[in-house]
Amino acid sequence: MKAVVLPEHGAQVEVTEVAKPEPAAGEVLVKVQASSINGFDLSVAGGHVAGMMEHRYPVVLGKDFAGTVEAVGEGVTRFATGDTVFGVVTKAYLGDGGFGEYVTVPEAVGLAKLPDGADIAAAGALGLAGTAAVDALTAAAPQSGETVLISGATGGVGAIALQYAVAAGATVIATAKPGAEEEFVRSLGAHQVVDHSGDVPAQVRAASPDGVDVIVHLAGDAAALVQLLTEKGRVASTMGFGADQHPAATFVYANPAEATLDRLAGDLAAGRITVPVAKTYALNEVPAAFGDFAGGTLGKIGITVS
Ligand SMILES: NC(=O)c1ccc[n+]([C@@H]2O[C@H](COP(=O)([O-])OP(=O)(O)OC[C@H]3O[C@@H](n4cnc5c(N)ncnc54)[C@H](OP(=O)(O)O)[C@@H]3O)[C@@H](O)[C@H]2O)c1
Incomplete structure (x- = not known):
């Protein structure tokens, strides 16, 4: 699959092909449609998180994601193939991310269903x-x-x-x-x-x-x-x-708990909040989008994955 990765510590971020991930027990495989840039992604890209968290290279960047459940791992009960979901990639290590065509995430944290009517691009910019x-x-x-x-x-x-x-x-x-x-x-x-x-x-x-x-x-x-x-x-x-x-x-250290993501999804779908996305880039433009983010934006910078 195509993904935006940090190949190794100290390397430049690149858009490349990596293996499509498989969901482990308790994980969900999401086909990603939309994501967005957060300051954390730039920190990882710049090597500033090395030493604070385990990195499994190549590290696919991206905390946010929205898309469709493609498959579920053993023991998953809350999600099924075909569900529209969004969230924040939350694992004990860095390696899997939303700037790729697929991502595996635990069902237990950082994942919620999107109600009908929730805009997928907005949801992709909402998680973190x-x-x-x-x-x-x-x-x-x-x-x-x-x-x-x-x-x-x-x-x-x-x-x-x-x-x-x-x-x-x-x-x-x-x-x-x-x-x-x-x-x-x-x-x-x-x-x-x-x-x-x-x-x-x-x-x-x-x-x-x-x-x-x-x-x-x-x-x-x-x-x-x-x-x-x-x-x-x-x-x-x-x-x-x-x-x-x-x-x-x-x-405040953001904790994408189920109740929090459900509330955000409900508010987005009902129009109680809007997610202002100033500009949207394709996956292969993410390195350039990092420059725009660092320069300051109004609201979010979105990424269209597929
Ligand atoms: N702890 C956590 O879990 C967590 C989670 C998410 C984010 N964060 C952190 O929270 C911060 C905000 O995140 P974000 O995603 O909203 O970042 P962001 O999109 O980069 O927004 C920061 C905004 O602050 C403005 N700004 C710059 N200097 C300012 C100043 N002196 N006074 C007032 N506004 C100023 C910038 O506007 P200009 O364009 O005018 O400079 C920019 O629009 C970041 O530091 C991020 O790393 C932490």
Whole structure:
């Protein structure tokens, strides 16, 4: 099958042919139709995760996937051939990924059925970013009437977190540069916008003199932002800013549990969330797409696999 792989440590990412995987006991073989780029993929491609996780070379890159169940391994009960599914490749090692025509994933974690009506390209861009957004919002638990600052609202996680914060009834302040970025976050429901190329704390103080109840930290300098917190304020960070840095902070490590993915799938199918995919690339264009991602995008960069 065709896949985007890291052939060995220190090598360049390449698009090549690798063996089609077989589902082991408890695994599902998915024919991948869509995926998307996450920062983690660039970290793996750059060799930055070596030493933290076992790598089984050639490592097929890609955390996200959406597609159709092609076969199931022994003991699989929740999924059957023909099911439309999406999720996040979650294994104890790196080797199998969504940037290939097929991927094997455990049925136990990182896999959910897609209801009728859910767009497959959107689902392919939803897994990791959506999970991180849900987990961050769960950790910080914004209440109706509270004020939420989303730092990094223009990115993949931020675009989803913003919609959930608005749906929770919070007043949402989003970071975005003037122009297309500002229009983007306002289209997703942001009530106020602060320009992250300027002094964010000063702009937030001007917009919300009493401070903010929740900070969803997806980009920027959390240490500078925490001064904005109200007395009962909370911070949820996907960037390692946790309780060791501030007593009100939680470091969120995205866990694509069944309930989380089911919620995302249901919200996508019902139109309660949209997954903004700014640009879509073919599988053999992934190395070039990495450059675009690193340069900054609005929402997600999608990958069409088949
Ligand atoms: N812990 C986990 O489990 C987990 C899971 C998913 C993601 N993450 C991490 O969470 C972060 C967000 O992920 P993502 O997928 O949303 O990344 P992304 O798509 O690259 O989005 C980041 C966004 O932040 C904006 N930005 C850059 N500097 C900023 C600043 N100083 N203040 C405010 N916004 C700024 C960028 O906009 P510009 O284009 O204007 O620069 C970009 O739109 C990444 O660091 C990612 O690695 C962690």
